[in-house]
Amino acid sequence: MAINMRYVVDGSDFTTAGEASTAVKMKLKKLGIAPDIVRRVAIAMYEAEINMVIHAGGGVAEVELESDKIIIKLIDHGKGIADVDLAMREGYSTAPDAVRNLGFGAGMGLPNIKKYSDEMHIDTEVGKGTTVTIIINLQ
Amino acid sequence: MAEFHSVTLDFDKCRGCINCVKRCPTEAIRVKNGKAFIISERCIDCGECIRICPHHAKKAVYDKMSVIEGYEYRVALPAPSLYPQFNNLDSIDYVLDGLLRIGFDDVFEVAGAAELVSEMTRSMMKRSDCPKPLISNACPAIVKLIQVRFPKLLPHLHTLQPPVEVAARLARERAVKKSGLPADKIGVFFISPCPAKVTALRHPAGGERVVDGVLSISEVYMALLPEMKKIERPQAEQISGISGISWSYTGGEATALLLPHYLAADGIENSIKILDEIENDKLGGIDFVELDACFSGCVGGCLCIENPYIARTKVRYLRKYQPVTMSHLADYPGKEEKDFLFEDEVEYDPVLELASDPVKAMEIMLQIEEIEKKLPGIDCASCGSPTCACFAQDVATGKAELNDCVFLMKKELEGKLSGKEQNDGKATV
Structure with a gap:
């Protein structure tokens, strides 16, 4: 048994970024998932959602909830990540100044996702897009 | 029960x-x-x-005014939001004196107790074990909201009793001394701006009931008004200054902490949004959060009479020549912070969970999703549930019937009618 959720993340609007992770958070609370895990999912997914808006012009968030884990895939068709190791470094950011002025793009997005997830995969190709997969165990 | x-x-x-x-x-x-x-x-x-x-x-x-008659010695605990209900009030003393004229033997201002709470909170927040941000517990509707929806934030809730409870304890002790009567002959009554405080005080989360009744500002106002007009020189003396009186509106509690980094917000939707942000670790650098369910804070409570924005203006007028603070913990010898701490932690109340068993909860959620696909998604609420999503949940949990949806019924009827027409057509050929 698994529950699937799918959200389109609008890349043109900063103010609505985070709606998908908020919706997922509410569903997990309804399912009685432990508050600690709900919080980790919400933070990791929010960071990834924001990343998609900043760097890739939006995309799709697919969430699959299984009995023992939650798998979150954020799929975009943006410019891709040239150097994943560099991107994973705390404080490293390629966000434009306009975005930084809004308080985003501090270079903590990917490191935070890693910190709050049990597993994280980045599948990326320059010019084609990126899929970030976040896995958080429910136990 | x-x-x-x-x-x-x-x-x-x-x-x-x-x-x-x-x-x-x-x-x-x-x-x-x-x-x-x-x-x-x-x-x-x-x-x-x-x-x-x-x-x-x-x-x-709420309790009717007559409830006070059951006690030999009666103490009023007026909420600070009572004061700005009156027009052209120069001094709180008129209100306090008025309370003594309508049947109370003593008055203990909740605004005075609020100043003590601010003083104790200031010293608690200097300690390293104080959670950041500390979230105010003065609005019981917000406490309940956190209890049902934000369990991760429960450790951030303030552990000090809110001003009304501090006032109730101090007032009862003072009344015993003043009257010489046994404690059960003394009645302590809060004059409340809202139903949330009525509920919280009648059935406190901590279990111990500190007041003997909760009256409404609107009813007490009606009794006070004619009596206050008769007062030439009030005898009562206020025990609150600007900081205590300002608890009546949003931001008053937070500013009294004299901290630069606080957040004060009003309205349930705004509060939910802010709690979400705190839960997601998005509100760094904030030391104190004050949230009020009512717009404008307690002056916006639905047991108040005056429009909340006019009331705020009146508070500003009233504060004009007041000292900043009039009550200090040192005025109550022997009293210290630990006398006013809640003994029990506020617990998570998982009423939003679909089922206590996660597998069962997942089954229900899948059912909800199936039902939702059939619904029009226009949230008309004609079925009696607020949204289509909520209706789907009600159907899945057996609390509503799918044919309560007027759109589905209309579709079904249209289907039957057109089927009948076809049949009728065949019959005539």
Whole structure:
């Protein structure tokens, strides 16, 4: 048994970024998932959602909830990540100044996702897009 | 056993419209068989339904003034939001004196106790074990909201009793000394701006009841007004200054902490949004968070009379020549912080969970999704549930029938009718 959720993340609007992770958070609370895990999912997914808006012009968030884990895939068709190791470094950011002025793009997005997830995969190709997969165990 | 709620329904006045159903921030109201009903465990007593009901079918239950007659010595605890209900008030002393004229033997200002709470909070926040941000517990509707929806934030809730409880304890001790009567002959009564405080004080989360009754500002106001006009020189003396009186509106509690990094917000939706941000670690650098369910804070409570914005203006006028603070912990020898700490932690109340068993909860959620696909998604609430998503959940949990949806019924009827027409057509050929 698994529950699937799918959200389109609008890349043109900063103010609505985070709606998908908020919706997922509410569903997990309804399912009685432990508050600690709900919080980790919400933070990791929010960071990834924001990343998609900043760097890739939006995309799709697919969430699959299984009995023992939650798998979150954020799929975009943006410019891709040239150097994943560099991107994973705390404080490293390629966000434009306009975005930084809004308080985003501090270079903590990917490191935070890693910190709050049990597993994280980045599948990326320059010019084609990126899929970030976040896995958080429910136990 | 059904829990007590101040917010109740007048069955005869209810016409079964959906105004309250749509407004309720916790989706706690449904219309069934032409009448609204409140799902008790979801209600946070915010009073939104009372404000919106065009037929005045939603009411707050509180104690009538006559309740004080059952006690030999009666103490009034006026909320700071009582003061700005009056026009052209130069001094709080008139209100306090008025209370002594309408049947009370003593008055203990909650605004004075609020100053003590601010003083103790300031020193607690200097300590390293104080959670950041510390979230105020003065609004009981917000405490209930955190309890049902934000369990991760429970450790951030303030552990000090709110001003009304501090006032009640100090007032009772003073009354015993002053009157020489045994404690059970003394009645302590809070004059409340809202139903949430009525509920919280009648059935406190900590278990111990500190007041003997909760009156409403609106009713006490009516009794006070004619008496206050007779006062030439008030005898009573206030024990609160600017910082205590300012607790009556949003931001008053937070500014009294004299900290640069605080956040004060009003309205349930804004509060939910901010709690979400704190839960997601998005609100760094904030030391204190004050949230009020009512717009403008306590002056916006639905047991108040004056418009909240006019009331705020009156508070500013009233504060003009006041000292900053008039009550200090040092005025109460032997009293210290630990005398006013809650003994028990506030616990998570998982009323939003679909089932206690996660597998069962998942099954229900899958059912909900299937049902939702059939619904029009226009959230018209004609079925009696606030949204299509909520209706789907009600159907999946056996609390509603799918054919309560008027759109599905219409479709079904149209299908039957066109089928009949075809049959009729065949019959005539």
